[in-house]
Amino acid sequence: MMESAQILAAANAVIFSQDSRYLSDVETAILQGAIADKTYEQIAAESGYSINYLKRDVGPKLWRLLSDVLGEKVSKSNFRQALNRSQSPAAQSPADSGSNLPSASPAQVMRQSNDWGEAPDVSFFLGRAAELETLTQWILRDGCRLVTLLGIGGIGKTALGVKLAQQLESGFEKLIWRSLRNAPPLEALLMQLVPLLSDQQDTRPELEALLQHLRSRKCLLILDNLEAVLQPDPLGPFRPGYEDYEQLLQLVGDTAHQSCLLITSREKPVVIATREGTELPVRSLVIPGLQAEADALLTAKGLSGSVDIRRQLIEAYGGNPLALKIAATSIQDLFDGNISVFLSQETTLFNGVRQLLDQQFERLSTLEHTLMYWLAVNRAWTTVAELYDDIVPPVPQSRILEGLEALCRRNLLEKQRGHYTQQPVVMEYVCDRLIEQMVSELTTSELDLFIRHALLKTTVAEYVRESQVRIFLEPLAQEFRRTFTAIAAIEQQVLHLLTALRRLESHKSGYGGEIC
Ligand SMILES: Nc1ncnc2c1ncn2[C@@H]1O[C@H](COP(=O)(O)OP(=O)(O)OP(=O)(O)O)[C@@H](O)[C@H]1O
Ligand SMILES: [Mg+2]
Known part of the structure; x- marks a missing residue:
């Protein structure tokens, strides 16, 4: 049976993999109390939360969430056993370990200990052959330790990251995908990563522990949306309270180890700018818009029209797949599928995605x-x-x-x-x-x-x-x-x-x- 810290780490891992969040303070108080066989009354008295709030609100929601994730009825009295079972390798089917991406390779299915977190499905994926080749060479041939995918919102960094990670997965002992979209403090992230990288043998939420595991095993760690912990203005440094992420990148980039940290970000942090180079183990790639391949995206959205007019539409949105998907829907809904009429509405183009979203939003119930x-x-x-x-x-x-x-x-x-x-x-x-x-x-x-x-x-x-x-x-x-x-x-x-x-x-x- 797991120790109390392992139970909390396991609960955090399970919740994060489904819900992209960690246990809240009140949920942690309930679990800690339950591990110590305390009643709700005792937990309330010790934590300062009201008994009703714990027993009627947060508690039932927590057990329901754990039941959903673990696929069995979980309650205050049996959650330890349920979490214990979920951590045994036999219990981790690809579906409940979060690795059931539709385009998973057989090797991926075998790698049940990998944790894809909230990585999106990329079964519909176009182009990017050149980028995939470059990135694969950087990571496998040149042994790059820190690689960043950069580009504006919607350009396809996350999708490319998933595709790349799927292709590289068999070359690594362990793969973990996490999104930083909600800006988890580094310590909360390490609480996740260290136990996962050490097969629950180590629970220290410390950078040193992370490095130790990146040295001892060949791991592919992906952190999506780094911009969430970067300061918007001035551009470059980390947000107050998140400065230790800079240390993470410094250590991963500067120290010898056999793993790779792949990052996606809309903005490039200074710590990467000062370390990268074409012959160095720290590199970054700016992701361009899709070119001719984007045409298949328009076809998939049911748009027709001459080759020239479709090319104009793709150029108007710089090949940004998200903008094109939204535009295609608007063209269908508002312009009867006629790309030319849509393109003649110049304001739509000048105001870009925001204008498109305005139009989309006005149409919602x-x-x-x-x-x-x-x-x-x-x-x-x-x-x-x-x-x-x-x-x-x-x-x-x-x-x-x-x-x-x-x-x-x-x-x-x-x-x-x-x-x-x-x-x-x-x-x-x-x-x-x-x-x-x-x-x-x-x-x-x-x-x-x-x-x-x-x-x-x-x-x-x-x-x-x-x-x-x-x-x-x-x-x-x-x-x-x-x-x-x-x-x-x-x-x-x-x-x-x-x-x-x-x-x-x-x-x-x-x-x-x-x-x-
Ligand atoms: N190569 C591709 N083929 C088909 N669809 C794609 C491709 N790249 C991206 N998309 C689609 O475009 C949308 C935006 O892509 P994605 O989420 O990867 O962008 P992003 O650069 O990570 O954006 P953000 O900065 O907002 O995180 C998604 O719906 C994704 O499925
Ligand atoms: Mg993204």
């Missing part, structure tokens, strides 16, 4: 809007059941599923094993839109979205909550202050809002209090 907002707030792979818990007033799960499927068809969502999330570019757009709407509601006191969406969730990991503060609450507060500059005006508006909220309270709408 109310429920689809709500789903998009909640997925942006959740910031990670989300199930129908979780959305059911989120949405007020409640909507039947069957309708939620219908809405999600419609959004997938509109190319606004990604789907994987019953979990849904948004492309990063789409998520940013939805966050901006939600903030804009809420600012307008706070200004007019006509509260709608504001009372139906929690911008801060208590059931997510601490760092996801911090992301939510940074992404939603801070811009919201800034905009509010910009609109009501004088203190007296702010006070008066806050009073208006409180009155409006009190009036609405009788309707039991929900969440506004959390961000007041």
Whole structure:
């Protein structure tokens, strides 16, 4: 049977592989208490959380999530045994170890200990032969230790990363894929990586431990979305609180070991810029747009038209596959599939993806809007059941599923094993839109979205909550202050809002209090 630290590491690994998040503080408190055979009353007394919150809210959700992931009924009394079983190699089928990518090779299926985390499906993949060849040579022939795929949002860094990792998998003893989209602190990431790299033999969340395992085994480690821990302005350094990621890259790039860290990022961090070189073990590749291959993408989306007009469309979006997918949907929906008419609307092209998303968004149903907002707030792979818990007033799960499927068809969502999330570019757009709407509601006191969406969730990991503060609450507060500059005006508006909220309270709408 596993030790307590191993049980927590295993629970973190299991939850992360399904939900792209780690255990929150309150979930950790429950698990730690349960490991020590404590009652909910004792856990509440020691942790400071209310008994009701633990027993009726977080606890049942946690057991349900673990049951979903482990494929058996998990409760406070049997979770240790269930996690123990899930860690035994025999229990890890490709499906529940997260390695069931549809285009998996037989070798991949055999490599059950690899952990693909939330890597997306790339069964539909076009072109990139030259990039795949270059990257394979860098990693296998030249033994590069740190390789970065760079490029703008939607250009295909993640898709190329998955394809490359699938092709290289058999050359490595161990493969782990993690997304940094929600900016996990390095320690939380190491809590995942070290036990996985050491087959649960080592649980030290330390860089030194990571290096030790990268030296002793040939591992391929992929960190997707590094830009999430980089400072947006000025470009280059890491965000405050994430400086230790710089040390990670320094160590992996400068120290001799037999592994490779593959990174995808929209921006290049200084620590990589100063170390890379064509003959050095640190290299980066800027991913260009798709060329002629993108034509197959238009065909797959059902678009027809002359070779020339299709080429114009591809050029207009710089071969960006995400932009082209969204554009193709708009052309079908708004222009009857006629690319020429679409191209003659110059504003669409000048404003690029944002304009396209505006058009797409205007066409969504109310429920689809709500789903998009909640997925942006959740910031990670989300199930129908979780959305059911989120949405007020409640909507039947069957309708939620219908809405999600419609959004997938509109190319606004990604789907994987019953979990849904948004492309990063789409998520940013939805966050901006939600903030804009809420600012307008706070200004007019006509509260709608504001009372139906929690911008801060208590059931997510601490760092996801911090992301939510940074992404939603801070811009919201800034905009509010910009609109009501004088203190007296702010006070008066806050009073208006409180009155409006009190009036609405009788309707039991929900969440506004959390961000007041
Ligand atoms: N070579 C390709 N063939 C077919 N589809 C592709 C290809 N590359 C990317 N796509 C599709 O384009 C979309 C965007 O790709 P991807 O998520 O890899 O972009 P990204 O560069 O990682 O974006 P971000 O910076 O936002 O993370 C996805 O839906 C993906 O499936
Ligand atoms: Mg990506």
